[in-house]
Amino acid sequence: xxxxxxxxxxxxxxxxxxxxPIPAAYAIAGACxxxxxxxxxxxxxxxxxxxxxxxxxxxxxxxxxxxxxxxAWFGPLVRALGFAFFxxxxxxxxxxxxxxxxxxxxxxxxxxxxxxxxxxxxxxxxYKAISPVRTINALLARLSGSDPSVGLRAYPxxxxxxxxxxxxxxxxxxxxxxxxxxxxxPVRLWCASYVAVMLIGGAVWGDEFYEHAxxxxxxxxxxxxxxxxxxxxxxxxxxxxxxxLGRLPVRPGIVAVCAVxxxxxxxxxxxxxxxxxxxxxSSDLSxxxxxxxxxxxxxxxxxxxxxxxTMATGVHDGHRRWALPGELAHSLVPIIVGYIAxxxxxxLVEVGQxxxxxxxxxxxxxxxxxxxxxxxxxxxxxxxxxxLATTKVLGVVTGHVLAVVAAHDTAVRLxxxxxxxxxxxxLLLVMVGFTIGGLYLLFGA
Amino acid sequence: MDPPSPVTDRGLRDRRLAxxxxxxxxxxxxxxxxxxxxxLHVRTxxxxxxxxxxxxxxxxxxxSQEDADxxxxxxxxxxxxxxxxxxxxxxxxxxxxxxTTVEVTISGSDVTPNGKTVEVDRGEDVTFSITSDAPGxxxxxxxxxxxxxxxxxxxxxxxxxxxxxxxxxxxxxxxxVVVKLEVS
Numbered sequence: 001x002x003x004x005x006x007x008x009x010x011x012x013x014x015x016x017x018x019x020x021p022i023p024a025a026y027a028i029a030g031a032c033x034x035x036x037x038x039x040x041x042x043x044x045x046x047x048x049x050x051x052x053x054x055x056x057x058x059x060x061x062x063x064x065x066x067x068x069x070x071x072a073w074f075g076p077l078v079r080a081l082g083f084a085f086f087x088x089x090x091x092x093x094x095x096x097x098x099x100x101x102x103x104x105x106x107x108x109x110x111x112x113x114x115x116x117x118x119x120x121x122x123x124x125x126x127y128k129a130i131s132p133v134r135t136i137n138a139l140l141a142r143l144s145g146s147d148p149s150v151g152l153r154a155y156p157x158x159x160x161x162x163x164x165x166x167x168x169x170x171x172x173x174x175x176x177x178x179x180x181x182x183x184x185x186p187v188r189l190w191c192a193s194y195v196a197v198m199l200i201g202g203a204v205w206g207d208e209f210y211e212h213a214x215x216x217x218x219x220x221x222x223x224x225x226x227x228x229x230x231x232x233x234x235x236x237x238x239x240x241x242x243x244x245l246g247r248l249p250v251r252p253g254i255v256a257v258c259a260v261x262x263x264x265x266x267x268x269x270x271x272x273x274x275x276x277x278x279x280x281x282s283s284d285l286s287x288x289x290x291x292x293x294x295x296x297x298x299x300x301x302x303x304x305x306x307x308x309x310t311m312a313t314g315v316h317d318g319h320r321r322w323a324l325p326g327e328l329a330h331s332l333v334p335i336i337v338g339y340i341a342x343x344x345x346x347x348l349v350e351v352g353q354x355x356x357x358x359x360x361x362x363x364x365x366x367x368x369x370x371x372x373x374x375x376x377x378x379x380x381x382x383x384x385x386x387x388l389a390t391t392k393v394l395g396v397v398t399g400h401v402l403a404v405v406a407a408h409d410t411a412v413r414l415x416x417x418x419x420x421x422x423x424x425x426x427l428l429l430v431m432v433g434f435t436i437g438g439l440y441l442l443f444g445a
Numbered sequence: 446m447d448p449p450s451p452v453t454d455r456g457l458r459d460r461r462l463a464x465x466x467x468x469x470x471x472x473x474x475x476x477x478x479x480x481x482x483x484x485l486h487v488r489t490x491x492x493x494x495x496x497x498x499x500x501x502x503x504x505x506x507x508x509s510q511e512d513a514d515x516x517x518x519x520x521x522x523x524x525x526x527x528x529x530x531x532x533x534x535x536x537x538x539x540x541x542x543x544x545t546t547v548e549v550t551i552s553g554s555d556v557t558p559n560g561k562t563v564e565v566d567r568g569e570d571v572t573f574s575i576t577s578d579a580p581g582x583x584x585x586x587x588x589x590x591x592x593x594x595x596x597x598x599x600x601x602x603x604x605x606x607x608x609x610x611x612x613x614x615x616x617x618x619x620x621x622v623v624v625k626l627e628v629s
Contacts, residue, residue, distance in 0.1 A: 016588030017610030020629055036498040043492050272613075274625070277560025281621045385609050385629065444562070 014105055014182060015351040018272065021444030022389040030393040034400045034435040038428050041404050045421060049413040051243035051406075055232060066236030075129070082130025092362035093191065098184035101364050106355025108187055109175060112216065114348045117340055120220045124229035127220035133195055134210055137202035151206030160212060160252030163201070165260055167194070167215030169299075172264035176271065177291040218257060222248065222333050226402075245406045248330040255325045258332040259303030262434070265339050267298045269441035302434070306332065309430035313423030316416050327414060328427065331407035335431065338399020339438045342392035346381045353377045392442055400435040404428065544570030544603075549623055551577035556616055556623050564627045565606065571626065572603045582617040585626075 068074055089107050096102045119126040128134070134148075141148035170190070180186050194215075201209040210217050225248045230239045239247075248254075270276055271291060280290045307325045315321050353375075360373035368374065381388050407427055415423045545565050550557045565571050573583065576599045585591040585604060593602045606612060612626040 016586060016590070017606075017608060017612045017628070020609055020611060020627060032498050036495050039492075039495045039498070043495060272611075272625075274560055274562055277622050277625075281559050282555075287620075379608065382608055382610060 014100055014109065015347055015354070019346050019388065019392075020385045022392055022439070022442045024443060026389050026393045027439045027443040030397050030439045031436045033397045034439075035432055037397075037401050038404050038432055041408050042421060042424070042428070045408060045412075047412060047417075047420070049409050051240065051409050052246045059238070062236060062238045069236060078129050079131075079135050083132050083135045085130075086132035088359075088362065090191075092359075093184065093188050096184070096362055097364040099364065100182060101358060101361070102184060103355050103358040103362055104184065104187060105182055106351055106358060108191070110348060110351045111355055113171070113175070114340070114344045115352065116216060116220050117223050117337060117344075118348075120223040121227050121337070124224040124227045125217075125221050126224065127214075127217045128210070131210065131214065131217055133198035133202065133214065134207065136195070136199060137207070137210075140199070140203075147206075148202070149207040151202065151204050151209065153205065155205040155208045155212060158252060160254070161218055161257050162253040163213035164215045164218035165253050165256040167197075167213070168219065168257065168260045168264075171215060172260065172267075172295065173292070176264065176268055177288060177295055179288055212251065219261065222257065222261075223337055225330065226333055226337060242402060242406050242409070245330045245333060245402075246410060248333070250326045250329070252326070254329040255303055255307060258329050258336060259299050259306065261336045262332065262339065263299030263302040264295060265336070265343055266302070266438065266441060267295045269343060269438075270294070270298065273441070273444065305430050305433070306427075309426040312426040313415060314419040316414075319414070324414070328407060328410055331403045331410065331427075331431075334399040334402035334406065335434055335438075336399070338395045338397070338402075341395040341399075342438070342442060345391060345395070346388055349381055350377055350379055393439065396435060396438050396442070400431060403431055407431065544572060546572045546574055547624055549573055549575045549577075549583075551575070551579070551581065551616065551619070553578065554619055556619055556621055558624055560622045560625065562611075562625045562627055564629065567607060567609060567628055568605060570603050570605055572601055574601050575599070579618070581619075583623065584615045584617055585612055586615065587612040587628075 089104060092102055093104045096104065116127060123129070138148040174181055174186070174190055178186065198210065198214055201213055211221070212218070225244050226241045227244065228238050228241055230237050230244050230247060271294060276294065280287055283290060306329075310325045310328045311321050313324070315324070354377050356370075357372050357375050357377070360368045360370040362369070408424060411424045411427075412420055545563065547558075547563055573593060575583070575593075575595045577595060577597055580594070580596045583593040583595070585593075585606075587606050587610075588608055591604055593604065595602065606626065606628045609629050612628060614623045614626060615621065616623055
């Protein structure tokens with residue numbers, strides 16, 4: 001039996017074996033499709049922006065849904081369910097066993113981190129609705145008789161999303177670099193620190209802090225802007241996901257958020273490659289240090305390439321070139337979502353099921369509290385690698401298509417007429433580079 | 446005072462063009478060239494490139510049809526070859542079992558192979574022929590997890606995997622990934 005007090009697992013792999021690499025033919029076909037689509041967008045280039053050119057049309061069924069979502073009981077009910085789940089998992093974290101049977105690991109690394117993406121794609125700003133830290137902040141404010149949305153001072157807009165960038169980096173460092181990531185103590189400490197920082201921030205700056213600084217909420221908001229749900233003048237409306245992308249609030253640090261998300265997913269693939277393993281294992285430097293350097297380098301590479309590509313163009317008089325990367329950053333979101341879907345879909349389906357089974361026994365004492373304890377994991381995806389490979393490539397290519405279209409629409413809005421086509425070429429090349437790089441990593445670098 | 450118009454003030458515009466990106470200079474309209482003509486060139490080029498890429502895609506898809514059906518990557522050479530019959534060997538020669546054989550050598554904190562990928566089939570017998578200077582354990586990150594405990598010297602152990610995927614084989618003492626078994 002493995003000694004649980006020692007780091008037995010080098011890599012966080014609470015799901016057993018990893019996915020098979022995609023076949024070469026699929027990778028090549030995917031890369032060609034991405035290239036073809038990119039040039040097709042240039043060929044069909046429309047000259048006036050197509051998205052967000054007027055108010056969204058409202059239909060009666062959206063008003064019905066909006067009425068439901070904004071009713072007095074719906075929001076609090078969803079928030080209460082989210083908080084109840086948080087308390088349940090916190091009990092497992094505090095009183096449960098330090099073994100991989102404890103559902104905390106599955107909830108933290110799979111249901112929360114990966115599950116956030118499909119939930120936000122379907123429901124919009126999902127994490128904001130269930131956020132346990134917002135709930136605690138609201139409860140504390142209610143107890144002290146103050147308004148939770150108002151803090152001691154206003155959130156400095158110059159900070160933007162940067163605190164969330166730090167939070168996201170702390171998570172991916174924990175997941176990918178830290179050697180004791182599957183031990184209960186460190187996970188508990190991470191979550192406790194997260195709650196503490198969020199509560200202090202909420203007290204000082206009010207609810208606005210969570211919009212800018214809560215890593216999970218910022219992640220969920222970014223992905224939620226690929227959903228069809230948006231708010232106009234406080235009312236729920238249905239918009240095209242591409243139009244919704246353009247509505248993502250541009251704040252300092254927006255490029256860094258995208259760089260951390262994309263770079264970390266790329267590193268997750270890269271660190272299992274033959275190339276990295278053989279280099280790292282034959283070096284005298286510590287594995288942790290080398291993994292940290294690798295993670296940082298990939299994040300900086302992604303951020304640096306994107307920033308340089310968006311700035312290599314002519315601009316209007318009076319338009320600051322340095323504003324371009326931030327204004328175009330929303331077009332990276334589909335690439336991020338496509339690549340995360342490709343990389344984690346089987347992981348979410350299988351380990352997610354395993355976690356739901358484990359959740360019935362939070363204290364690892366043989367109980368079956370939720371009734372799921374006797375189920376078996378359905379591994380259909382694992383036994384159909386061709387279907388899985390096709391899904392992965394489709395995910396990456398679809399993300400690329402949406403990204404290129406969104407980037408073009410924004411370029412047409414921002415750039416002077418003379419540079420509308422030529423100014424986009426560097427960004428197009430970098431996006432193609434990201435997609436081909438992603439496919440190559442899926443192929444098994 | 447009116448700000449200088451970019452269209453008429455050629456000196457100012459030329460200076461600005463020199464400062465802007467490389468690509469901007471390449472497509473800047475020169476004397477006599479119109480903006481519409483430049484766009485037509487870019488569009489025509491885009492259509493030609495698109496057609497070329499579609500052709501390459503079709504070729505890639507047709508040419509490697511066997512790869513797509515098999516669902517496997519280019520084959521890295523496995524360290525042993527499958528043999529249908531077990532040979533009756535002398536004590537100094539390790540018996541060849543049917544299936545793939547992977548030879549592992551551990552000396553001090555070095556291990557060979559060092560994170561290589563080996564392709565195996567589902568249900569196939571995978572024999573690990575381990576030569577080590579110290580006793581240890583090999584952990585297999587499969588579902589369910591498997592383990593080999595070996596003594597110092599040369600020994601042979603067989604494992605089998607029923608689920609497709611990439612199984613990492615790790616030396617417990619060295620904390621290094623020895624091989625990655627691609628089970629398909």
